[in-house]
Amino acid sequence: MFVEPHLNQAPAPVGWIEVICGAMFSGKTEELIRRIRRAKIAKQKVGIFKPAIDTRYHHEDVVSHNANSIPSVPVANAANILPLAAEYEVVGIDEAQFFDEQLPQVATTLANQGKRVIIAGLDMDYQGKPFGCMPELMAIAEFVTKVHAICVRCGALASYSFRKVAAADTILLGETDSYEPRCRRCFISETSQRQ
Numbered sequence: 283m284f285v286e287p288h289l290n291q292a293p294a295p296v297g298w299i300e301v302i303c304g305a306m307f308s309g310k311t312e313e314l315i316r317r318i319r320r321a322k323i324a325k326q327k328v329g330i331f332k333p334a335i336d337t338r339y340h341h342e343d344v345v346s347h348n349a350n351s352i353p354s355v356p357v358a359n360a361a362n363i364l365p366l367a368a369e370y371e372v373v374g375i376d377e378a379q380f381f382d383e384q385l386p387q388v389a390t391t392l393a394n395q396g397k398r399v400i401i402a403g404l405d406m407d408y409q410g411k412p413f414g415c416m417p418e419l420m421a422i423a424e425f426v427t428k429v430h431a432i433c434v435r436c437g438a439l440a441s442y443s444f445r446k447v448a449a450a451d452t453i454l455l456g457e458t459d460s461y462e463p464r465c466r467r468c469f470i471s472e473t474s475q476r477q
């Protein structure tokens with residue numbers, strides 16, 4: 283389990299970037315919420331942001347698949363986070379895969395300002411390809427945590443998000459209606475990744 287490297291150390295340490303990645307249902311949002319709650323217990327000023335596009339469960343809150351939730355601010359693009367985050371010591375960002383290519387620079391700026399930046403997002407899309415700016419975020423982060431779901435077909439660890447419906451666009455919001463977490467074996471059995 284991830285343990286914070288510094289909480290409330292004096293003098294204030296420089297900031298850093300944490301990335302939580304994995305397939306759908308792997309517990310990314312739960313882990314983000316867990317870290318944010320611990321930061322709040324440490325009396326740190328915490329702000330959470332998510333892309334305005336992610337309206338699945340709630341317009342504002344960050345909500346996990348098991349209905350755990352925490353308030354957040356929806357933003358239209360990554361640059362909007364910078365002025366809104368000025369007052370916070372800890373900045374959480376969920377559904378990072380949906381943000382534009384500015385997010386790595388925004389995260390770097392926040393960390394260089396001394397903030398702890400915690401980013402959660404899908405590392406792969408439904409085709410098993412790296413999703414949006416997640417690879418770059420993983421490269422620049424001090425800490426990367428990959429979490430796993432359970433394959434709904436065989437019970438193994440799942441790293442892939444299998445799309446059950448016919449749609450080719452990379453972005454398709456959905457839940458169990460449209461996706462299921464699968465292990466490599468069960469994922470490639472029905473996708474073009476077989477070769």
Ligand SMILES: Nc1ncnc2c1ncn2[C@@H]1O[C@H](COP(=O)(O)OP(=O)(O)O)[C@@H](O)[C@H]1O
Pocket residue numbers: 304305306307308309310311312313345346347348430431432433434463
């Ligand atoms: N196949 C599955 N494997 C693991 N967890 C699942 C599965 N299906 C539903 N869940 C639920 O999803 C929760 C994780 O939700 P969440 O943190 O929102 O995941 P993520 O943000 O990675 O999509 C688990 O604690 C569990 O209750």
Ligand SMILES: Cc1cn([C@H]2C[C@H](O)[C@@H](COP(=O)(O)O)O2)c(=O)[nH]c1=O
Pocket residue numbers: 305306307310311338403404406407408409443452453454455456457461
């Ligand atoms: C694989 C994949 C997923 N999405 C969408 C589906 C959900 O709305 C989110 C992921 O949410 P979670 O918190 O990780 O469960 O992303 C998508 O648009 N395209 C994809 O390829």
Ligand SMILES: [Zn+2]
Pocket residue numbers: 433434435436437438464465466467468469
């Ligand atoms: Zn499987």
